[in-house]
Amino acid sequence: xxxQGKAQQTIWFEDSKVKIIDQRYLPHQFVIKEIEDVxxxxxxxxxxxxxxxxxxxxxxxxxxxxAAKNGNDLHKAADLLTQTRPTAINLSWAVxxxxxxxxxxxxxxxxxxxxxxxxxxxxxxxxxxxxxxxxHGLPLIEKISKIKNGEPVxxxxxxxxxxxxxxxxxSALSPVYAAFEKGIKVHVWVDETRPRNxxxxxxxxxxxxxxxxxxxxxxxxxxxxxxxxxxxxxxVGSDRCSRNGDIANKIGTYLKAxxxxxxAIPFYAALPSSTIDWxxxxxxxxxxxxxxxxxxxxxxxxxxxxxxxxEILIAPENSPAINYGFDVTPARLITGIITERGIAKAQENSxxxxxxxxxxxxxxxxx
Amino acid sequence: xxxQGKAQQTIWFEDSKVKIIDQRYLPHQFVIKEIEDVxxxxxxxxxxxxxxxxxxxxxxxxxxxxAAKNGNDLHKAADLLTQTRPTAINLSWAVxxxxxxxxxxxxxxxxxxxxxxxxxxxxxxxxxxxxxxxxHGLPLIEKISKIKNGEPVxxxxxxxxxxxxxxxxxSALSPVYAAFEKGIKVHVWVDETRPRNxxxxxxxxxxxxxxxxxxxxxxxxxxxxxxxxxxxxxxVGSDRCSRNGDIANKIGTYLKAxxxxxxAIPFYAALPSSTIDWxxxxxxxxxxxxxxxxxxxxxxxxxxxxxxxxEILIAPENSPAINYGFDVTPARLITGIITERGIAKAQENSxxxxxxxxxxxxxxxxx
Numbered sequence: 001x002x003x004q005g006k007a008q009q010t011i012w013f014e015d016s017k018v019k020i021i022d023q024r025y026l027p028h029q030f031v032i033k034e035i036e037d038v039x040x041x042x043x044x045x046x047x048x049x050x051x052x053x054x055x056x057x058x059x060x061x062x063x064x065x066x067a068a069k070n071g072n073d074l075h076k077a078a079d080l081l082t083q084t085r086p087t088a089i090n091l092s093w094a095v096x097x098x099x100x101x102x103x104x105x106x107x108x109x110x111x112x113x114x115x116x117x118x119x120x121x122x123x124x125x126x127x128x129x130x131x132x133x134x135x136h137g138l139p140l141i142e143k144i145s146k147i148k149n150g151e152p153v154x155x156x157x158x159x160x161x162x163x164x165x166x167x168x169x170x171s172a173l174s175p176v177y178a179a180f181e182k183g184i185k186v187h188v189w190v191d192e193t194r195p196r197n198x199x200x201x202x203x204x205x206x207x208x209x210x211x212x213x214x215x216x217x218x219x220x221x222x223x224x225x226x227x228x229x230x231x232x233x234x235x236v237g238s239d240r241c242s243r244n245g246d247i248a249n250k251i252g253t254y255l256k257a258x259x260x261x262x263x264a265i266p267f268y269a270a271l272p273s274s275t276i277d278w279x280x281x282x283x284x285x286x287x288x289x290x291x292x293x294x295x296x297x298x299x300x301x302x303x304x305x306x307x308x309x310x311e312i313l314i315a316p317e318n319s320p321a322i323n324y325g326f327d328v329t330p331a332r333l334i335t336g337i338i339t340e341r342g343i344a345k346a347q348e349n350s351x352x353x354x355x356x357x358x359x360x361x362x363x364x365x366x367x
Numbered sequence: 368x369x370x371q372g373k374a375q376q377t378i379w380f381e382d383s384k385v386k387i388i389d390q391r392y393l394p395h396q397f398v399i400k401e402i403e404d405v406x407x408x409x410x411x412x413x414x415x416x417x418x419x420x421x422x423x424x425x426x427x428x429x430x431x432x433x434a435a436k437n438g439n440d441l442h443k444a445a446d447l448l449t450q451t452r453p454t455a456i457n458l459s460w461a462v463x464x465x466x467x468x469x470x471x472x473x474x475x476x477x478x479x480x481x482x483x484x485x486x487x488x489x490x491x492x493x494x495x496x497x498x499x500x501x502x503h504g505l506p507l508i509e510k511i512s513k514i515k516n517g518e519p520v521x522x523x524x525x526x527x528x529x530x531x532x533x534x535x536x537x538s539a540l541s542p543v544y545a546a547f548e549k550g551i552k553v554h555v556w557v558d559e560t561r562p563r564n565x566x567x568x569x570x571x572x573x574x575x576x577x578x579x580x581x582x583x584x585x586x587x588x589x590x591x592x593x594x595x596x597x598x599x600x601x602x603v604g605s606d607r608c609s610r611n612g613d614i615a616n617k618i619g620t621y622l623k624a625x626x627x628x629x630x631a632i633p634f635y636a637a638l639p640s641s642t643i644d645w646x647x648x649x650x651x652x653x654x655x656x657x658x659x660x661x662x663x664x665x666x667x668x669x670x671x672x673x674x675x676x677x678e679i680l681i682a683p684e685n686s687p688a689i690n691y692g693f694d695v696t697p698a699r700l701i702t703g704i705i706t707e708r709g710i711a712k713a714q715e716n717s718x719x720x721x722x723x724x725x726x727x728x729x730x731x732x733x734x
Contacts, residue, residue, distance in 0.1 A: 220619025224694035252587025302679030312669030
C-alpha cells in the first residue's frame with residue numbers, strides 16, 4: 001500500500017539486508033530499521049516493532065534466514081522466535097516450516113540461499129493471500145453499498161488488521177481497500193484498541209495514507225453505534241482460528257461480536273488460512289492467551305507539545321493492572337470467515353470445503 | 368469515605384464557602400477548590416472538575432445557592448446549569464427543585480438562606496441514599512462470598528460510580544465498601560473507562576485509599592475475564608434510568624452487560640431514585656446522549672517522568688474522532704436495580720413497587 005503516495009511493504013529484502021517499518025514510532029514518525037540477526041528479530045517481534053498475525057510470521061521466517069546466514073543453531077533460533085508471541089499461529093507455523101526445509105542442509109551457503117528463498121516465498125504468499133482476501137470480501141461491501149444506494153458503507157474494525165499487520169493489503173482492511181479502489185463509498189469506524197492503541201496509531205494512520213474516510217472511537221463506543229444503525233458491517237482479523245471457526249483476536253473483539261449479534265449486524269473475520277490451527281477444535285479452551293506487561297495499561301506514549309514522543313502514567317502508581325492480549329470469539333457469533341480461497345461459514349465442514357487437503361493432513365508442512 | 372485516612376466528602380460548605388475536590392488532578396494530586404459563583408460551578412460541571420450522576424446534581428444545587436447568594440437571575444442560572452451535561456437527570460432534577468423552592472421568594476437574605484438549606488439537604492440525601500444502596504446491595508456480595516467459601520468475590524465495574532461520583536459512599540461501589548467493611552473478601556476489576564479514564568484515575572484511586580483490593584483493566588478485557596469465570600458480579604452506576612428500567616451509563620456499559628448475559632453473570636445497576644426519569648418509557652429512544660469533544664479521544668493526560676501533568680497526542684493529527692459519553696443498556700440485560708429502598712427488577716411494575724408515589728406523580732418536586 002502507500003506511504004506518502006509511494007508503494008511500500010512492511011518487511012522487505014534490499015541490498016542484501018532485511019528491512020522493516022519500525023511500527024513503534026507510528027503515527028508520529030515513519031522509521032525504517034535494518035535487522036541484522038535473529039536475536040534482534042526476536043526482540044522486534046516480542047516488543048512489537050513488527051506486529052500483526054501475518055507480519056510476525058513473515059518476520060520470524062526472515063529471522064530464521066538471518067540465523068542461517070549468521071551460522072546460528074537453527075533449532076535454538078526456532079525456539080527463540082517461537083517463544084516471542086504465543087497466541088498467533090502464523091509465527092509458529094512459519095518457524096516450523098523454515099526449520100523443516102533447512103534442518104537437513106549442511107552446506108552453509110546453500111542453507112543461507114534456501115532460507116532467503118523460502119522467507120521471501122512466505123512473504124510473497126502473505127501479500128498475495130491478503131490481496132485475495134480483499135477480492136473475496138469486496139462483494140460483501142458492494143452488496144451493502146447497493147442496498148444503501150451508494151451512501152457510505154460504515155465498517156467497524158478492531159485493532160490493526162491492515163497492511164501494517166501483513167506484508168501488504170491486510171486481512172480485515174483488504175476488502176475495504178478493494179472497495180475504496182473500486183470507487184465504492186466507505187467509512188471505517190476505528191476502535192482505538194487499548195491498551196496498545198493499534199487502532200488509533202496504526203489503522204487510522206494507514207487508512208489516512210490511502211485517503212480512506214475513517215473516524216477513531218474509544219473501544220467502548222461500538223455498541224452505541226450499532227444500537228443506532230451507524231454500523232453496516234464488522235470485519236476483524238485473527239491471530240488464530242480453530243478448526244471449528246472460533247477466532248482469537250485482539251482483546252475486546254468478543255465484546256464487539258456480541259453487540260453485532262445483538263443488533264443483527266454481520267460480523268466477519270478475515271484471515272489467511274495460515275491463521276487456521278487445524279489441530280484444535282475449541283478455541284476458548286485450547287488457544288493460549290498471551291499476557292503482556294501491566295505497564296502497557298498504566299502508561300501511555302504519545303507526542304507532547306514539543307513534538308517529542310514521551311510516556312506518561314495514567315493511573316495511580318500503586319494500583320495493579322493486568323494485560324491480556326487476546327480474547328476468543330466463539331464461532332456462533334461469527335457470520336463468516338473471509339479467506340484467500342473465499343468465504344466460509346464459521347464451521348468445520350464449511351472451512352474444510354475451502355481447504356479439503358486439511359481433512360487428511362492438518363499438519364502438512366510440505367507446501 | 369477516606370483520603371489518606373481522613374473522612375472526606377466530594378463537596379461541602381465550610382467557612383461560608385462551597386468547596387469541592389477538583390477531580391481533574393486525581394490520581395496524581397489531591398486538590399481542593401473553592402467555588403464562588405454559578406458561572407464557575409457551571410464550568411466545573413461541564414469540564415468535569417466534578418462528575419458523576421449524584422455529584423453533578425448536588426453541585427448544580429450549590430450552583431443555584433451561589434446564584435441566589437450573588438443576586439443572579441435564578442432562571443438564567445438554572446438554564447446555564449442545565450445545559451452543562453444533558454444525559455444525567457439528577458442535574459436537571461436538582462436545578463428544577465431549587466428553582467421551584469426559590470423562584471417566588473423576593474427577600475434576598477431569605478432566598479440565600481433557603482437556597483443553602485435546600486442545597487445542603489440535597490447533599491445530605493445524596494450521601495444517605497448512597498449509604499442505603501450499599502446496605503441493600505451488600506447481601507448480593509455476601510451470598511456469593513458464602514457460595515465461594517470466603518474466597519474473594521470478583522466484582523467488575525465500569526467508570527466511576529464510587530463516592531467520588533456522589534457526595535459520599537457512591538452507588539456501584541457502595542455495596543463493595545459495605546462488604547469490605549464487614550470483612551468480606553472482595554476484589555474489584557476496574558475498567559479504565561476510555562476516553563476520560565474515570566476508572567483508572569478515580570475508581571482505582573478511591574479503592575486504593577480505602578484499601579480495597581483491585582486491578583485496573585483495559586475496557587476490552589471484561590469479556591475475556593467473564594468467559595474464564597474470573598467475574599462473579601457486575602455493578603455499574605447510571606446517569607439516567609427510564610421508567611421501564613433501561614439505563615444510560617458511561618459509554619461501554621452496554622458491551623459489558625452483553626458479556627454478562629452471555630456468560631450468565633449477574634449484572635446490577637446501582638442508583639438513587641433521583642436517577643430514575645419516570646417520564647420516559649424507552650431509554651434507547653428517549654435518553655439524550657451527550658457528545659463531547661473529540662480531543663478527549665485523541666489526547667491523553669498523565670504524569671511524565673518529571674512528575675508534571677502533561678497532555679500527549681495519541682493518534683494521527685489529521686484523523687477525526689468522535690466521542691459519545693454514554694450508551695443505553697436495555698432492561699432485558701439487567702438482573703436488578705439497587706436503590707435506596709431495596710432491589711427492584713428492571714421493570715416498571717417492580718420499580719413502582721418500591722416507589723409507589725411515582726405512579727401518580729412522576730414529576731413531583733415537592734419532596
